[in-house]
Amino acid sequence: MNKRFRVKFTVMTEAPLHSPRSRAALKVCGECNLCCTVYDTPDMGKKAGQTCQHSKSDGGCGIWGLHPESCQDFKCLWLKHDDLNGLWRPDTAGFVMRFEAEGNSLCVDVDPQRPNHWRREPYYDQLKLWSEGIRRGDSRVLVYAVEGLYVVTPDEDLLLRKPRRGDRLETGMEYTLFGLTPFARIVPAAQIRQLKRA
Numbered sequence: 001m002n003k004r005f006r007v008k009f010t011v012m013t014e015a016p017l018h019s020p021r022s023r024a025a026l027k028v029c030g031e032c033n034l035c036c037t038v039y040d041t042p043d044m045g046k047k048a049g050q051t052c053q054h055s056k057s058d059g060g061c062g063i064w065g066l067h068p069e070s071c072q073d074f075k076c077l078w079l080k081h082d083d084l085n086g087l088w089r090p091d092t093a094g095f096v097m098r099f100e101a102e103g104n105s106l107c108v109d110v111d112p113q114r115p116n117h118w119r120r121e122p123y124y125d126q127l128k129l130w131s132e133g134i135r136r137g138d139s140r141v142l143v144y145a146v147e148g149l150y151v152v153t154p155d156e157d158l159l160l161r162k163p164r165r166g167d168r169l170e171t172g173m174e175y176t177l178f179g180l181t182p183f184a185r186i187v188p189a190a191q192i193r194q195l196k197r198a
């Protein structure tokens with residue numbers, strides 16, 4: 001069963017939370033342009049991890065207004081979610097957050113210049129809290145790091161290679177000698193094709 005991932009962004013901070021309407025309307029990228037580094041931008045001929053040639057060193061886009069539609073369409077979770085305060089703005093946090101298309105994976109895309117910032121507080125504790133969803137089977141937390149893909153679980157962070165096109169990421173809970181334990185594995189595209197033929 002694939003339920004929608006409804007994350008309650010209860011962040012562990014003493015900063016006051018304002019009403020969703022007023023804050024949402026005020027949120028802008030400001031000096032942040034981390035998504036201009038962490039993602040592939042085929043329109044700009046750049047790969048994930050490379051900084052776009054139009055990215056300004058003091059923040060923002062050098063061709064703002066003429067930037068491609070794919071850039072205009074992207075809005076990270078910090079921008080969209082009122083309850084994520086300034087600590088979670090990607091240029092401060094050192095990572096960009098988004099939901100994957102099916103909506104049950106909270107993805108953390110790490111700034112390659114700050115590969116371990118997601119492990120700092122308050123981020124790491126919060127990611128661990130959100131990772132409880134793997135026990136319920138309704139959500140998961142994925143960290144796309146330089147060294148691979150971490151499936152964050154309440155117990156441990158499971159490191160896998162990053163999935164390639166057509167691969168399937170399977171996660172959940174399974175019984176082991178140590179009781180009910182989280183698991184994660186990549187099913188390669190070739191194996192999926194083979195299974196379909198069988």
Ligand code: SF4
Pocket residue numbers: 028029032033034035036074075076077078079089090091096
């Ligand atoms: S990462 Fe988010 S806040 Fe930063 S520039 Fe991109 S959309 Fe704006």
Ligand code: SF4
Pocket residue numbers: 033035036041044052053054055056060061062063064067068071
């Ligand atoms: S064109 Fe502008 S918005 Fe798009 S990736 Fe480059 S700097 Fe970012």
